[in-house]
Amino acid sequence: MELVCPAGTPAALRAAVDAGAHSVYCGFADATNARNFPGLNFSRAELEAAIDHAHARGAKVLVAINTFPTAGEEAIWHAALADAARLGADAIILADPGLLAHAAERHPGLRLHLSVQAAAANPDAINLYARHFGIRRVVLPRVLSVEEIAAINREIDIETEVFVFGGLCVMAEGRCALSSYATGQSPNMNGVCSPPDHVAYTSEGDDTVARLGGFAIHRTPRGAPAPYPTLCKGCFVSGERQGHVFEDAVSLDASRLIPALARAGVSALKIEGRQRSRAYVAQIVSAFRAVTDALAAGREPPALALARLAEGQAATTGAYAKRWR
Amino acid sequence: MQNDTPELPIFPLILSHAMRPLPLWPLSAGLSRLAGHILHRHPGINNRIDYYQDHVFLLDITDLPLFLTLEPRKARLRAFRRSAVVPGHDAGISGPLAAFLAMLHGQEDGDTLFFSGALAIDGDTAAVLALRNALDDAELDLAAELAELLPPIAGLLRAGLPGMQHLTGLCLQRGSAASERAW
Structure with a gap:
């Protein structure tokens, strides 16, 4: 092969x-x-x-x-x-x-x-x-x-x-509406669902918070392993549940x-x-x-x-x- | 989630303490001379940094008593006391010296270090990626660059490098697999 x-x-x-x-x-x-x-x-x-x-x-x-x-x-x-x-x-x-x-x-x-x-x-x-x-x-x-x-x-x-x-990518490749909504960019045209100029890492207390287009994707203790900053692998609150609602990281x-x-x-x-x-x-x-x-x-x-x-x-x-x- | 952080050595505390009294002006002048030498010999670095050449990059080497800032277009690499306020910057990378050197010499992947928590970034993420990608493509060997810049100490460097690597556990030169530039 x-x-x-x-x-x-x-x-x-x-x-x-x-x-x-x-x-x-x-x-x-x-x-x-x-x-x-x-x-x-x-x-x-x-x-x-x-x-x-x-x-x-x-x-x-x-x-x-x-x-x-x-x-x-x-x-x-x-x-x-x-x-x-x-x-x-x-x-x-x-x-x-x-x-x-x-x-x-x-x-x-x-x-x-x-x-x-x-x-x-x-x-x-x-x-x-x-x-x-x-x-x-x-x-x-x-x-x-x-x-x-x-x-x-x-x-x-x-x-x-x-x-x-x-x-x-767990979606139809390059056609992630979630990413387009958060960044205003098409993954098909920009080749990525998390364009680097839309990704920001900030320290908040003892945590590092990753954001895409201003939306917090996940929060991890500083120095701990962090997942890739994509929306589909983010950790969100949905109803009473908090977790990776789309896909694990x-x-x-x-x-x-x-x-x-x-x-x-x-x-x-x-x-x-x-x-x-x-x-x-x-x-x-x-x-x-x-x-x-x-x-x-x-x-x-x-x-x-x-x-x-x-x-x-x-x-x-x-x-x-x-x-x- | 599996935590499989690379084991990175911490710069010896005694050496870190010994660096504290270093005068900043001559240190910055020497570091800037090295940065200028590297950027002159590897013009591809600034070509790849492109839009971000005027950015100030903070290199927060957490096991050294200093902050460094890099301004690529000016080829300026300056040292600041860690006890003072964090220097103003557009993009910052922080982590132990071992992580910086392993990444620079192609021994460790920058994303792996970042996602394991060994490195952290702040500020302009795109600028950090541009710098990282530019340095990765340059296949730098800091020991070789220093020897080229300061021929009188080249022999001493060559002789002392294995001992220094053994003593500190740091990756002080490019790996053997990448040492022969093919083209």
Whole structure:
């Protein structure tokens, strides 16, 4: 199985390749990239050097151009596509149907992957993208069980890629109305449900309070472990109950389900975390590479102990092996 | 929730006490010279900090008797007595020296340190992320930067570093895996 690893910076890309990534995904430092965060991402020159570095070591580079073009400013997205193709990207990860149509028409040799931001979660939707735009792979939303993924794979002819580690969106990907309500920003366009400029941490008494768009999400004793500041994993008062009313403050770790995902027909395993450091990338990638190598050799995969690196320092197998409350 | 905080050493108290009488002006001048040297050798840092170059970043190293403030555009790194009021700042990071050094040298992930409670931030969260991401991409090695800045002590640094690391438990140089820059 192909291990698809995150890189928010050239240093993280080198760390991923050195740690054994089969593929690395990254994006430009502009609005075409859903993870357009402060201090992250690649210039054209940096991407060119990164692709040379990865190719020299047998790894692929997938470029995420996964936001939805703003009306009248399509040229920015078209230029990003053309530059990624010119620089030798092995595939482009796209979400917008208009941009997919443009890519299929203007760059017919380019391998296209459907971003998770497109939220294509059933065979009809996936086959439509494959038929009209020639996508070769779909990144599945993190809301499907292993059995549902197997059923989808029986009805489609393209590859499937699934998330196995990192931040866990429990909504229709990128369409969280809760986040839009709190921040006034679309997660689809800004790539995150907690934009950093809307997150604030303040000390109140002996506690640290995390707020998003002015709304308190959780309160933890200073120095204690804190969850990621997303609304769906916040601790709220609802009626007489106080707790995580939407989802526990956990992130995804499906490492022990990888054999089942392989049997379900999954081709590629994605690690989330372009916003994380090169230290995180190196540790996670080498751990998951040990699993894919063991599987390829017919050995029992090693058990991974990665909770420390998970957002919120606690992990779940997510929808792959659980049901909603 | 699982509490799996990384075990970080605390800067030896005796050394912390020994730092208290250090005169602030020459200390700030030396720190600023080091910051200027690093920012000159790694222009990508200020490129990535981008909009936040004019911010004042507070580095509240909780096991030192000093506060530090960093002003990236001016390449100014200043020291203030911990006994005085907290210096004005736009964004702040606080935690033990070991956490700062481990993050700077690529040994620990900043988010992991933050979500474990080892590091805390205040003020402009986006600016803190920009600084962290910029420094992470720079793959800094403080010992190498110091040796480059002060060639006469390079030999002494090289000889004394393993002992200092052993004595303090601090990560004083970049890890071996990242020590060979590939491109």
